[in-house]
Amino acid sequence: MSFDNDILKSMYVKMLLMRKFEEKVAQLFSEGMIHGTMHLYVGEEAVAAGVCTALGDHDVITSTHRGHGHSIAKGAGLTGLMAEMLGREAGCCKGRGGSMHFADFAGGNLGGNGIVGGSQSIAVGAALAAKMKKTGGIAVCFFGDGAANEGSFHEAANMASVLKLPVLFVCENNLYGMSMPLSRSMNISDIAVRASAYGFPGRTVDGNDATAVYRAAEDARDYVKQNGPMLLVCNTYRISGHSKSDTNVYRTQREIDAWQAKDPVLRMAAFMLKNGFSQAALDEADETAARDIESAVAAALQSPYPDARTVLDGVYA
Amino acid sequence: MSFDNDILKSMYVKMLLMRKFEEKVAQLFSEGMIHGTMHLYVGEEAVAAGVCTALGDHDVITSTHRGHGHSIAKGAGLTGLMAEMLGREAGCCKGRGGSMHFADFAGGNLGGNGIVGGSQSIAVGAALAAKMKKTGGIAVCFFGDGAANEGSFHEAANMASVLKLPVLFVCENNLYGMSMPLSRSMNISDIAVRASAYGFPGRTVDGNDATAVYRAAEDARDYVKQNGPMLLVCNTYRISGHSKSDTNVYRTQREIDAWQAKDPVLRMAAFMLKNGFSQAALDEADETAARDIESAVAAALQSPYPDARTVLDGVYA
Amino acid sequence: MGALMRQITYANAINEAMSEEMRRDGNVFLMGEDVGVYGGAFGVSAGMLDEFGAERVIDTPISEAAIAGTAVGAALCGMRPIAEMMFSDFVTIAMDQIVNQAAKMRYMFGGQVSVPMVLRLAGGSGTGAAAQHSQSLEAWFCHVPGLKVVVPSTPCDAKGLLVSAIRDDNPVIFVEQKVLYKETGGVPEEEYSIPLGKADIKRRGSDVTLVAYGRMVPLCLRVAEDFATQGVSVEVVDPRTLVPLDTETLTASAKKTGRVLIVHEACRTAGFGAEIAALIAGSAAFSRLKAPIMRVCGLDVPIPFSPGLERAAVPTPERVAEAIRVLLK
Amino acid sequence: MGALMRQITYANAINEAMSEEMRRDGNVFLMGEDVGVYGGAFGVSAGMLDEFGAERVIDTPISEAAIAGTAVGAALCGMRPIAEMMFSDFVTIAMDQIVNQAAKMRYMFGGQVSVPMVLRLAGGSGTGAAAQHSQSLEAWFCHVPGLKVVVPSTPCDAKGLLVSAIRDDNPVIFVEQKVLYKETGGVPEEEYSIPLGKADIKRRGSDVTLVAYGRMVPLCLRVAEDFATQGVSVEVVDPRTLVPLDTETLTASAKKTGRVLIVHEACRTAGFGAEIAALIAGSAAFSRLKAPIMRVCGLDVPIPFSPGLERAAVPTPERVAEAIRVLLK
């Protein structure tokens, strides 16, 4: 099947930015420049890139604790994200949110969430608003395999179904919720089965293949607009540790290596080379992405830390 | 299929007691003798009778806001229940609980619950205790079709499944959650489908047929002891209003009449007559049940209201 | 309120506030369990389905967490949802959405967004509904920055405050009093609103200040009348909104009378009365106090079913009167 | 504590309490997210899976409501579960099970049963985890009759109080302090327990009473040392358990010094400090007070991410010192 070159390029650039953004923040973290913790998306970039590239202007997303990739894929400004990581006033949340709370309401990202499962019904509400306001948009809810075990998933899925709301539930199945393997957190192997409990379709796709994710998301979006919710499970793998405190005791290096070999960014590059892109074009994209990240860091570092005297500002509207 | 006469008799007596108990409390309520509200089980008696009769000594149940029937079927003393309705010191909960909180720990009833879905994970915990203590017992969780939409159901079902605990989830599908018909509260017609989301079996049975419920529960109990959780959906109907404040605006008299014609108590009587019981035997059971209820009322009315000076007693162990 | 003012119930007043705001603003809608054809468990939304249709009076499955979360999501996207928890006790299932999401989003997202929603909770005891259907949980929400908390005591306040709550750009927890639903009171015909954060002196007096809210206000007013016949002048201050709290009016009254009794139905320990007492004890009014600050609150006990126990578990006129006598000693 | 006492961390102290009780009583077990091979998000249960096996150190799916409910059900049936919420903020998902079920069952069921369980919550800010991972929610639980609430400030207290909590026949909310996990302190080698409901005077003094708990205790002790060098004698009282509360020790100290400052990290409005202030303001100590009761608390704001803001949102030594100076004026 042929693929629009612009779309391929766009996805590839997003994936490069995600990867380089996180390489950079990992480095800044190890240099003591970043406070707190972070949840890296390394290895899962194809999901956000594929899904978000398939979305339109009126579509919104809800994100997670592992949301750097969602934000970048949905088009948030890199300086705002980097400054947010660094806790600066120029951050997308003015340094108040940090890594888990990237948000870009102007761009349709309703925000990350530190609560696993916390955004599922929020996406339902966004879809309800879209329906009531007749925007024609859909709401995409990203969540993890672990989050699929929260009661919030069940309630949100059922609510969306009975109200026939345009919600696309995107389960990023990276096989673990922290140290808990999927095989021990649920007794089913295909999470998409869960959709049948709510009377809507569920579909599973290779989450390391951005083009497959894109096509599935495009189809799902059409379906959702017409019919109400759907579940799209993207099977992928978290290459990084769960968070900065993870020592990976619950999995083998072999397993990590095997998935590293399926790196979605390299896979995308290979696909593009096969589909008419030159190595030079890819190299250029790579360099541009690297430059974009560097300049985001530079700009972010220019920004001051918030003035402690403003700590109370903005609790209420 | 032949049926043990003692079991038939036992189920029938339980059903008679449930019906007469509730006729009596409805009357006492209308006379202003009972405070608060109550949720009657009229029309659903076959479920509790069938399930509880299939249970063994070490099995426990968790009940609901509509729990009079569960309590009677699990063998709680009638005086204690009636006194509880009347708010008396001799109540099973010393008048502190009331209609929604019937409990009989000695008899394996872990209590009613005013929170829809509130007991689902409690049953999981009871099953975990049974497993750890190797009692050989199972935990039966009664809940409604409406409760199947609470997140608590999802979490409890999944937890029981991955921990492989002996829990029998019994969904009393009476087609409504208060005013909400099943058809609008979920987009599936057979609730048993939901079991597949957790990798355990779900089965649906005619909940107005006590013998069918009994057999299904017996099989389910065997399954659960060996394999972990299972879902048994009992399709039935609530003849009474949801609670004392219900004016039935959300359903037709025709629908109620049609189900009244399927009255599980009459159906059981007819079955027994066909299976060797005499009308005289049934009449005697009826009279005995009526007498039992009357003497429970008489005994309950003998009991004083709790002394207001004891209001603070017993908050802590 | 004038003698000619029409009398309507607390429930009707709430219904009017919702209906008027829904007529005025297409973004306002109501959602909850049995709010449609049933008209709400207490009849508060009776008739609204007929007027506004099922698209704006939304019956939901029994899923409190999703009700709250759906409201949050809709509010983020420009709607002004009113979500109902049938009994305030069920809010325990929805706390994440209220506390971690609605309350924090504006601040946590650096002011990008506001969350204009109202969560209506039917609270309190007195109906024989027992431990899991009778709680007064307002103090929890007062302890969550980002939320506003309202507890109206009269039909007039209920309507005027709910209008303001719906128009407010923040998440507002609106705690209704089940036992007041059928009580009537004067409510203006014409449109009006009552600002959040302004206490109302329900009765002026000079000897002792009673601070009470919700259903404790009518109770305290009755006690105050009794004392008036004995020549004791009792002031009854109803904060109406707990967050934001009109501390000025409270401390002014405390200064004036020098004797403060706080009355609420919620159980005593860590109830909102403690905050009021602490505020006064930490304020300039402290030095004007003639007696220790007293509280008459619900007992620290789950609400029991049996009627006599249920009554004993919450403040009675006798306990309030007794406390006033102690204060005056 | 003697100089020769071995020093272990707060996290290790908690681990020891759990492990010792699990050795002693086969009914005690631990459940939660990542408590097994991961050893808990903060390493508190490190090694326990190896010693006790997966049957007694139970990794659960991410389902906080079911974790709490499973613990309740197991407790009803004779077990003594310890359930962990990885961050206290996640307890918002489990409130029904704690508040409506665990806390009320004994009373509501007429004393038929007890619910011996411990819910461990990792609370507080200071790790850059932002608004949804940094809350101090203990006041909520203090407002729920039927629960006990513990907030230990030292490794020694953490161990001794957790032992008592596990042995207690009631549901106990055990709020651990994330920023203290790696702090060390003297802990006896031999078995011991510390009764719930007994305050500890962490430092004796005569000029002013600081009431503080959790991580605010070491902070207040440092401030007290500073004042000592200036000739001001500061008493630091750590209630350790908020419910039941040792009001006697608190009011005795208030009477002695006549000046009271309450310090907690939780945000101020409707925090537990209000209850302490109200208790003192309503007690016999009232007439002995030489100054208004003061509180230094977390600000009424979601915990911000940026380090400088995060620090500014909770009590600092400077704010505590400033309040002491005001009290002494």
Ligand SMILES: Cc1ncc(C[n+]2csc(CCOP(=O)(O)OP(=O)(O)O)c2C)c(N)n1
């Ligand atoms: C309600 C809640 N419970 C637990 C956590 C702690 N936690 C953060 S991420 C995580 C694992 C989530 O797994 P999954 O949903 O699969 O997402 P992933 O991290 O794998 O992307 C856990 C347990 C949390 N943040 N929120």
Ligand SMILES: Cc1ncc(C[n+]2csc(CCOP(=O)(O)OP(=O)(O)O)c2C)c(N)n1
């Ligand atoms: C958490 C919670 N939400 C709502 C209610 C109010 N309520 C009581 S019973 C009921 C309907 C329950 O429906 P279902 O589970 O089908 O049980 P049924 O009443 O039909 O037996 C509702 C909404 C409640 N008690 N608890």
Ligand SMILES: [Mg+2]
């Ligand atoms: Mg995962």
Ligand SMILES: [Mg+2]
């Ligand atoms: Mg039902």
